[in-house]
Amino acid sequence: MLPCRIGLLKSILKSTARICYCEKGVKVAGQPSLIFIHGFASSKRTWLSVIKHIPHTYHCIAIDLPGHGESIGFNEEYYIGANVIDLLKQFFDKLHFIEPICLIGESMGGSIVAMFATKYPFDVGIICLLSPPPGEEYETDLLQQLRSGTYHSILPETLKQYHAAVKSLSEKKIRLTRLLTKKYFKTHLHTVNQYQRILQIAFEHDYPNLGETYKQLKYHTCPAFIIWGREDKLCHPAGAQYLAKLLSKSELIIFDDCGHLITVDKPEETADAIINFLERNPYYESRL
Numbered sequence: 001m002l003p004c005r006i007g008l009l010k011s012i013l014k015s016t017a018r019i020c021y022c023e024k025g026v027k028v029a030g031q032p033s034l035i036f037i038h039g040f041a042s043s044k045r046t047w048l049s050v051i052k053h054i055p056h057t058y059h060c061i062a063i064d065l066p067g068h069g070e071s072i073g074f075n076e077e078y079y080i081g082a083n084v085i086d087l088l089k090q091f092f093d094k095l096h097f098i099e100p101i102c103l104i105g106e107s108m109g110g111s112i113v114a115m116f117a118t119k120y121p122f123d124v125g126i127i128c129l130l131s132p133p134p135g136e137e138y139e140t141d142l143l144q145q146l147r148s149g150t151y152h153s154i155l156p157e158t159l160k161q162y163h164a165a166v167k168s169l170s171e172k173k174i175r176l177t178r179l180l181t182k183k184y185f186k187t188h189l190h191t192v193n194q195y196q197r198i199l200q201i202a203f204e205h206d207y208p209n210l211g212e213t214y215k216q217l218k219y220h221t222c223p224a225f226i227i228w229g230r231e232d233k234l235c236h237p238a239g240a241q242y243l244a245k246l247l248s249k250s251e252l253i254i255f256d257d258c259g260h261l262i263t264v265d266k267p268e269e270t271a272d273a274i275i276n277f278l279e280r281n282p283y284y285e286s287r288l
């Protein structure tokens with residue numbers, strides 16, 4: 001249903017990056033393509049549960065960020081400053097979208113969406129932010145812990161930490177089968193060092209500026225949709241109102257019985273809410 005493609009990019013950083021992405025549907029004139037950006041230590045796969053509930057008339061693309069999933073050519077520098085933003089810009093340009101896009105990001109992916117929209121406002125028609133880290137003013141204990149260098153709450157390295165992480169990030173009664181656990185340790189454990197570096201770099205460079213980035217979005221006139229889980233222990237739900245107030249044409253939805261991992265806890269509800277928002281914000285209006 002969702003064929004994978006690899007987009008080859010000559011990067012701004014001499015090395016060559018390949019962004020792997022999957023796609024459903026085709027570009028439609030007068031309608032934005034929906035581009036999905038996953039969170040830290042995640043991949044395009046996380047969106048499949050959402051995309052399967054998006055009507056076939058929409059064009060959907062879910063990407064693997066550098067250093068994640070099946071994208072190739074990771075370079076630490078991608079997470080320094082706005083390099084990942086410029087890489088995405090190159091990638092989007094290659095895809096020749098007909099209309100300004102609808103950028104949807106979860107968690108760290110939401111911060112990336114915000115950074116992209118402030119840097120390239122004309123490429124973006126609509127943004128959807130799913131519980132992005134709201135910045136230093138709204139820090140949870142869990143995020144403080146991460147910032148101080150204790151990563152196991154989202155990057156577990158033992159079985160015990162893995163169970164605790166799943167329990168704190170999701171409200172769903174996930175049955176941690178041996179298969180699921182084995183898969184995690186097989187795919188994540190060997191990249192733990194790389195993931196830790198990504199976090200360190202993000203905390204050092206872009207995290208302290210998140211407040212400023214979000215404030216710049218204030219001058220953005222494109223419709224913004226904010227989604228949060230009421231039980232989010234990683235990104236404080238107070239961030240939802242903060243962002244909703246900051247953004248001029250924004251709407252907010254908070255899911256009950258939903259933790260930080262919205263795509264795990266509320267996939268169908270997320271798809272429905274996004275489509276509903278799109279249909280209530282006709283595209284021609286957003287371009288005025």
Ligand SMILES: CCCCCCCCCCCCCCCC(=O)OC(CO)CO
Nearest residue numbers: 039040042084107108111154202206207
């Ligand atoms: C240009 C580079 C990017 C700059 C982004 C700067 C700010 C984010 C850094 C901190 C991020 C800390 C929390 C991330 C949580 C998360 O993403 O959760 C995943 C599960 O792990 C959900 O899918």
